[in-house]
Amino acid sequence: xxxxxxxxxxxNKNGCIFEDISFSVKAGDVLCILGxxxxxxxxxxxxxxxxxxxxxxxxxxxxxxxxxFGERDLARYISYIPQMHNPTFPYSVLDVxxxxxxxxxxxxxxxxxxxxxxxxxxxxxxxxxxxxxxxYTEISGGERQLVLFARALAQQPKILLLDEPTSHLxxxxxxxxxxxIKKLADTGLSIVMTSHFPDHAFIASNMTAIMKDGRFIDIxxxxxxxxxxxxxxxxxxxxxxxxxxxxxxxxxxxxxxIIDQ
Amino acid sequence: MIGRYPISPIEVITVILSKIxxxxxxxxxxxxxxxxxxxxxxxxxxxxxxxxxxxxSFQGLFKNPLVSPDILGVSAGASxxxxxxxxxxxxxxxxxIFALLFGLTAVAITYFVSRLVKSxxxxxxxxxxxxxxxxxxxxxxFTKYVADPYEKLPAIVFWLMGSLSSVSNxxxxxxxxPMLVSIMILLLIRWKINVISIGDEEARSLGLxxxxxxxxxxxxxxxxxxxxxxxxxxxxxxxxxxPHIGRMIVGPDHRKLLPATLSLGASYLLLVDNFARALxxxxxxLGILTAIMGAPFFIYLLKKSKIGxx
Numbered sequence: 001x002x003x004x005x006x007x008x009x010x011x012n013k014n015g016c017i018f019e020d021i022s023f024s025v026k027a028g029d030v031l032c033i034l035g036x037x038x039x040x041x042x043x044x045x046x047x048x049x050x051x052x053x054x055x056x057x058x059x060x061x062x063x064x065x066x067x068x069f070g071e072r073d074l075a076r077y078i079s080y081i082p083q084m085h086n087p088t089f090p091y092s093v094l095d096v097x098x099x100x101x102x103x104x105x106x107x108x109x110x111x112x113x114x115x116x117x118x119x120x121x122x123x124x125x126x127x128x129x130x131x132x133x134x135x136y137t138e139i140s141g142g143e144r145q146l147v148l149f150a151r152a153l154a155q156q157p158k159i160l161l162l163d164e165p166t167s168h169l170x171x172x173x174x175x176x177x178x179x180x181i182k183k184l185a186d187t188g189l190s191i192v193m194t195s196h197f198p199d200h201a202f203i204a205s206n207m208t209a210i211m212k213d214g215r216f217i218d219i220x221x222x223x224x225x226x227x228x229x230x231x232x233x234x235x236x237x238x239x240x241x242x243x244x245x246x247x248x249x250x251x252x253x254x255x256x257x258i259i260d261q
Numbered sequence: 262m263i264g265r266y267p268i269s270p271i272e273v274i275t276v277i278l279s280k281i282x283x284x285x286x287x288x289x290x291x292x293x294x295x296x297x298x299x300x301x302x303x304x305x306x307x308x309x310x311x312x313x314x315x316x317x318s319f320q321g322l323f324k325n326p327l328v329s330p331d332i333l334g335v336s337a338g339a340s341x342x343x344x345x346x347x348x349x350x351x352x353x354x355x356x357x358i359f360a361l362l363f364g365l366t367a368v369a370i371t372y373f374v375s376r377l378v379k380s381x382x383x384x385x386x387x388x389x390x391x392x393x394x395x396x397x398x399x400x401x402x403f404t405k406y407v408a409d410p411y412e413k414l415p416a417i418v419f420w421l422m423g424s425l426s427s428v429s430n431x432x433x434x435x436x437x438x439p440m441l442v443s444i445m446i447l448l449l450i451r452w453k454i455n456v457i458s459i460g461d462e463e464a465r466s467l468g469l470x471x472x473x474x475x476x477x478x479x480x481x482x483x484x485x486x487x488x489x490x491x492x493x494x495x496x497x498x499x500x501x502x503x504p505h506i507g508r509m510i511v512g513p514d515h516r517k518l519l520p521a522t523l524s525l526g527a528s529y530l531l532l533v534d535n536f537a538r539a540l541x542x543x544x545x546x547l548g549i550l551t552a553i554m555g556a557p558f559f560i561y562l563l564k565k566s567k568i569g570x571x
Contacts (some may be wrong), residue, residue: 049466054531075468082466088324099456103468110516155467198313252447 018214035211100154142173313526316500340369364487423548
């Protein structure tokens with residue numbers, strides 16, 4: 001579905017933000033990119049949805065390079081949920097989700113009844129029906145993240161790009177968001193997300209990339225890639241990875257930082 | 262009822278009907294109504310509507326409720342144009358043409374200056390607008406400085422205060438079509454103003470061609486503001502405050518906000534213009550009244566209700 005080949009990007013000639021990035025994501029895959037602050041994760045995500053132009057290499061959807069897509073065209077394939085932002089105007093939740101229908105509207109048209117129905121079912125599928133008429137500025141951070149998911153779904157994309165979808169959220173909301181990510185992947189959506197929590201790679205992804213100084217130093221199944229050694233490389237701390245039973249004959253892995261007393 | 266030449270409402274109706282029905286009417290009243298009052302009423306409504314809708318659109322585009330329609334330098338440019346025309350002893354027609362051309366030029370300069378900076382951020386546009394605006398304002402001050410203090414300086418100062426007293430049918434014919442077309446376009450794209458108001462990048466990722474869209478909005482708003490300024494002079498405050506009043510009434514959704522500001526702006530300026538010409542024996546410049554009446558009302562609304570942005 002999504003193929004990234006030899007991608008490189010830099011803002012100016014001297015400093016390279018990332019280079020030599022290649023991966024591909026199939027329908028139903030969840031790729032989780034782990035890396036320290038400033039390792040180039042966000043920039044990579046922004047390049048994939050063409051907000052920034054790659055310096056070299058390519059991003060293609062179904063063999064077609066994204067630089068040949070128009071904005072509207074691309075937005076029907078990719079939706080992007082940026083990190084938290086503070087909107088200026090207090091639009092209602094429904095109005096915010098309706099914005100997801102933009103790629104399907106003609107230049108001079110406004111959303112139709114059908115668009116409103118699609119937006120409402122998107123709101124329903126992330127379980128925030130009760131917020132539908134609330135001003136977007138007056139709901140909590142966790143609720144906002146869910147609303148942005150609904151907006152992304154209203155876009156009816158094939159690929160979902162998430163930039164730190166769980167940051168700024170409380171523990172419960174983090175898990176709720178991860179559940180939604182898994183659910184969406186089960187419907188055949190390809191998902192690329194960045195995260196600061198290696199645990200989330202175990203919970204939600206079937207593919208994990210370790211990014212350090214603008215390169216993928218490892219990519220593959222989370223069990224093989226999220227290792228004590230790799231985590232030490234990117235975060236420069238000691239981490240112990242342990243298995244715990246979830247009580248249903250399933251083992252899940254968790255990362256525990258080791259602090260010397 | 263309002264105005265120097267008293268005509269009763271029945272007379273007004275008779276005169277208007279005489280255009281389609283064979284009724285006898287007073288010739289002077291006919292001239293007053295068709296040559297002076299109707300053009301002035303239409304001009305007041307057009308200017309009010311135009312300034313308000315472009316204010317609302319710009320506030321959405323720049324994601325900033327403090328933005329007014331002259332943020333990109335159109336009023337500063339128009340002021341310079343008018344001042345130069347007055348300085349050159351040109352007649353009213355040329356004053357308006359100069360105001361229009363200089364207003365458009367100022368915005369064009371702002372736009373191209375902002376394109377020099379390698380950034381898609383609308384903040385650059387606002388900053389370039391401020392720079393170009395203050396440059397043109399300085400040049401306007403210079404024209405005032407060199408103007409003849411007994412004849413031309415008062416003319417410049419009076420023009421800058423804004424007035425609709427000299428609007429004629431001919432002036433209206435020049436501006437009415439571009440203004441109506443711009444208003445129509447803004448109304449047609451009003452839902453997408455919601456989308457661009459959440460931020461340039463997000464709007465792009467939602468499939469909006471923000472570069473084209475921004476340019477289209479700037480062109481429409483500039484035509485509206487420049488046309489308004491060229492027939493009425495500088496009328497501040499309307500384009501800033503009417504959108505806020507609109508938001509207090511119908512909420513932030515531009516689908517409702519734009520039509521609301523349109524009618525609020527038209528009614529407001531018509532009302533204020535009636536005061537301007539009838540309150541005292543001498544006409545009060547419109548720009549002074551819009552602020553004197555608007556500011557306290559706005560403060561009252563701020564205190565009373567939700568402001569519609571955060």
